[in-house]
Amino acid sequence: MENNVLLTMRGITMTFPGVKALDNVDFTLRKGEIHALMGENGAGKSTLIKCLTGINAFEAGEIHVDGIQGPVVNHSTLDAQKKGISTVYQEVNLCPNLSVAENLYIGREPMTRFGTINRRKMIQGAQKIMQELDINIDVTENLENFSLAIQQMIAIARAVDMDCKALILDEPTSSLDDNEVEKLFVLMNKLKAQGVGIVFVTHFLEQVYAVCDRITVLRNGQLVGEYPIEDLPRVKLVAAMMGKDFDDLASIKSDEVVDYSNADVYIDAKGLSHKGTIKPFDFLLHKGEVVGLCGLLGSGRSELARVIYGADKAQTGTMKVNGKEVKINAPIDAMNLGMGLLPDDRKAEGIIGELSVRENIILAMQAKRGVFRLLPMSKQIEIADEYIKLIQIKTASKETLIKQLSGGNQQKVILARWLATNPDFLVLDEPTRGIDIGTKTEIQKLVLQLAGEGKSIIFISSEIEEMLRTCSRMVVLRDGAKVGELTGELTQNRVMQAIAGGADK
Amino acid sequence: MSTIKKLTKNTLFLPIFCMILVMAANILYDAASGNFAFNFFTISIRNGVLYGRLIDVLNRGSEIAILAVGMTLVVSASAGTDISVGSVMSLSASMCCMLLAGFGVASASELQVPLIVGFAAGVLMGCVCGAFNGFLVAYLEIQPMVATLILYSAARAIGLLLCNNLIVYIRAGSFAKLGGFTGPIPTPIIVAVVCVVVMILILKKTALGLYIQSVGINKKASRIAGLNSQRIIMLCYIICGLCAGLAGIVNASRITSADSNNIGLNYELDAILSVALGGNSLGGGKFNLLGSIIGAYTIQAITTTLLALGVSTSEAPVYKAIIVIAIVVIQSPVFKDYLNKRSAKRAARARG
């Protein structure tokens, strides 16, 4: 082994029923480098990581870790941890019903002299860890009470806090805002300086160029190559991942500013609120309009949309849909009015893990039809096939369990679920979370196409560029309250200023 | 994939395999003790009705099979078990017999109300109990085990009150029909078959199965997708109660009396076990109704076999426990994983 190499994986091969997830893949991680692992949805990135940490049993290949004689086979995440490999998986896998402090210290709780858990020390330690990341939360509260972004930060904090030689981050930034990403990068650079090797998976290309030293690209389970960052500019990286040239930055929306204020009103909400999440707000949405919700983490972006949809029941205020006063007590009421909501937390609120792709796609549609009007199987198959093709869901078959799909492909299935209901109004909360650049552009185009058909859309994304590409108006939120709106020509600067609390109104 | 592998991957493989194991034990025993080897399967006609060990298993297993139908849904939707079904059986039987005999009457040969009213009241009683359990679990979000513990201990006692602390005998011949014979066939078998078939039809023709599994797997996501998880869980408990009521009156008819202290005693355990033996996870979510039914008859087959082997009723539970442990271990994910990893390793070695 070269003397600065931390770990090598050679000829890793692994098959799932119906899919060759990895085919003879090599990967090398060196000390003090940040190494991007790139590829489209379903390319095999997470699978490669899980082979390393012992969650997946690979069929062929060898893993060598610096300082350990002979090939290494880990049997569990814990096993890998003992060898200095610390991992944050794509889906946050902490315990929702334990406190933040307990989650941070699971499996390595500080003990008292009497062999019981030293709670005080644990809580103090947890507070310190979170403060270092500049996150001010009550560490004794249950994890499930926090947003996905905070949970993701907690998962990262936990992994980082353990002494490790190699840190593996599988899409850690998928639901983080620029601010948190910045914090994470500072942390990563600090670890890098200490000689830790970091594997970084992301679909955000700017982030790759901001911190990484080296890139390994996978495509369809095969290794495309390993490149120093200088040798692989953005265009080439995209081509390597997709196997063809593609301009992901090309404009998809006409630059002309469209004024919707004369269009038919779809939703007219007055004084809606939900205790503890969002203060009373007014909201007007026209037909054919795409409105973006922007604000810092915890500003109430998702919460505003959830109140409209009835995912959190509105406690005050009135709402008119198509001019008629309506009362929404539960999501099904909203659905019957033609609404849909793609939630940001895919694992907790999106997928029904043990059901098949087909069942997941038709679920909302079936719920709308009611229990007695079962969609005929032939129709179910037709719909599933249609959407698998339309948004290119990569799955072995439509009967594959959704939990066996790669993260990005799960996201596409949930999107398909809502498209299948043919809604008049759709809330898309981080719709492109974990989705690769090619498909991301496809989805953005789809959003504009839906709007063109007269459908109204609320678009929420932690990525401002993405909203600029699709939205014609932005609602600005701060601390759980709607503080303003941006119309006219939207620019990155204007939006950033508004979010930070600048004057632009 | 080879045919064998395809076969073993089928969800019903293990339940059926276990069933066959129990039957094989019967064959071996009979052969070893010099009897006709297929004694277990011989069906003859005596006194105009079907007779044989297999018929006995099917007949006596009816109540467990009926209970298993409801239990499967409850387990799937709420990731918990309804431990009150045995007691609810008893309460339903008491309700039915009390109405038929009149309050405070210990033995009646004249029915006070039409038979159908008595039966309906018994089944309805089961539904009410199920609704009570369902309300606690779905709306008050009490742990299923705790919620159903209430009726587990109370239902039997309420039944005893209804019967004025008596064992109420119904001596009218029509009452015994449900637990007796229809032509040559034991009626409980017919009731169980109808119950199972109706449920299968409901699951096939409506979206109930999808709803139940969806709620059982991920309640939050189901809600966002437009399902009313509370109503669905409630419905499952009501169906479970209905099944318990039905099993209760079948059992009462079998013994032509409402013996509150003994009807349905420990049946909840058999019902839960059926679901587990059927390859269903007690953690909720996906379910396989046929698996549970096979599980129910497997349990009865074990019991009948043990009794046929001359094991006394008091010792039988011990042997039953040993067999059940073996079956459950075979089906456990850890064991399956172990087998999978072993075959993967062997395949890897074969490739070199």
Ligand SMILES: Nc1ncnc2c1ncn2[C@@H]1O[C@H](COP(=O)(O)OP(=O)(O)OP(=O)(O)O)[C@@H](O)[C@H]1O
């Ligand atoms: N548990 C599983 N069972 C069956 N197939 C699986 C399983 N996990 C992953 N796969 C398949 O393996 C392939 C690679 O998946 P993987 O999760 O590694 O993709 P990925 O590169 O991480 O994609 P994404 O960017 O969407 O997260 C996919 O085709 C997926 O369907």
Ligand SMILES: [Mg+2]
């Ligand atoms: Mg992945």
